[in-house]
Amino acid sequence: MDVKGRDCSEEDQMELRRGPWTLEEDFKLIDFIATHGEGRWNSLARCAGLKRTGKSCRLRWLNYLRPDVRRGNITLQEQLLILQLHSRWGNRWSKIAQHLPGRTDNEIKNYWRTRVQKHAKRLKCDVNSKQFKDTMRYLWMPRLLERIQASAAASTTNSTSVVQTVSSDDRLGAAAQVTSSSYTLENSSTTAASSDSFGTQVSPVSDFTDYYSSSSSSNNNNISVNNPNPNCLEATQELSGNYYNHGTDFQSLEQNNPWLDTMVASNNLFNAEDFYFLQQQVNFNM
DNA sequence: AAACAGAGCAACCGCAAGGGG
DNA sequence: ACCCCTTGCGGTTGCTCTGTT
Known part of the structure; x- marks a missing residue:
């Protein structure tokens, strides 16, 4: 046949x-x-x-x-979107993939398993535990937002702001839409996989290792721990606002301090930070 | 230089849903 | 109603590459 x-x-x-x-x-x-x-x-x-x-x-x-398969590093925007969508839908990889044009469910699944679960393992907590989810919501996702914001600010060629994404009423939907439209544009003009949707270069090393560094030099922990809002997106929104208000110091610290890189390389130090965060989460939830 | 370990990812497997006969 | 086939999804495996000892 x-x-x-x-x-x-x-x-x-x-x-x-x-x-x-x-x-x-x-x-x-x-x-x-x-x-x-x-x-x-x-x-x-x-x-x-x-x-x-x-x-x-x-x-x-x-x-x-497939010609529209997008290969290469998962960008910061995509990482954030994956975290957001996974927090909403769980392991619905194909559904998540629908919001990341050119990415396959298999790729997202692999990303989750190799990057996200790896960090859960490092923190010695289950990837489905509330503690780990809170770490994602209150620590990693805000940190991603901050980095995306920094990338967008650095870009002079594209004025589409990620802030729009997080200030929308339907933040998640808007995130998907903004990201999707950006990819559509990109895919129509180039096949390059190494630049993000705003036309800025993204570090090849763009996984959660970065966020260990963020926890060492920002006041995210206090913000997150004291944030009683159980809604991930709401909390992320509030947090991102707080973060942007205080993020400049961290950005310059991160960019100008070579020793920070050495610190970042120390998993023990930042695991300790994250354990502190997790402990606070436990106390808060009790 | 060789052995080993871990990470990343392509591919496979089993299951469920849906449609047609 | 039942069976068979196809498709799609999520979980898992195993190969390859890279970094470390």
Whole structure:
């Protein structure tokens, strides 16, 4: 059968291949889809002459070969969005991916598992625990906002402000929309994956290691611990406002103090900071 | 230079939902 | 109502690369 249901049974008896895809297989799949479009994947696999399951072809296409797949580092905006959306929906990776154009559910899932869960592990707490979630909400997300703000301020070519994102009534939705529209523009003009949606370069090292440093030199802890608002987004909003008011000192401190980098490299120091934060959270919740 | 460990990520697996016969 | 097939999703595995000892 072809993708429309016609028979092409000469390929049916082939032994199925597994494992990494070869270039030849990729080209076959791309060629076939370019000519016939996507369709019933099992039939497509056979008709394209691929010794693969339909599932395998679908996965390869959606996660890797599709022309609009966006590859490269997860930007700060994307990280923030992932944290926000995950706090709302949990492990609904495909749903989260819908708000990050060009990113696949698999990529987001991998990001979460390798980066976020790694830090939960370092903090010796469960990624689903309230303590860890609070750390994300009150420490990492505000810190991300602050860094995004710094990036936006540094950019002279794009006036779209992230502050708009966090000042909207529906902050989460607005975040998704602003980010999405930015990606749309970017994707229409360039395939570069190393610049963020505001056209500014993002450090290749843009994971949570950064936030350990933030906790060492800001007053976020006090703000967060004393913030009784249980709503993540509300709290983040309030916090971001507070953070921006006090963030300048930290920015200059971070940028101008070489020793800070050394401190950042010390997991023990910043784990201790985070443990302090977590302890405060526990006390607060009691 | 070799061995080892950890991180990152592509790919696979199992399950559930949906649609058609 | 039932069965079969396809698709989509989330969890998991295992390979490769890189950094460390």
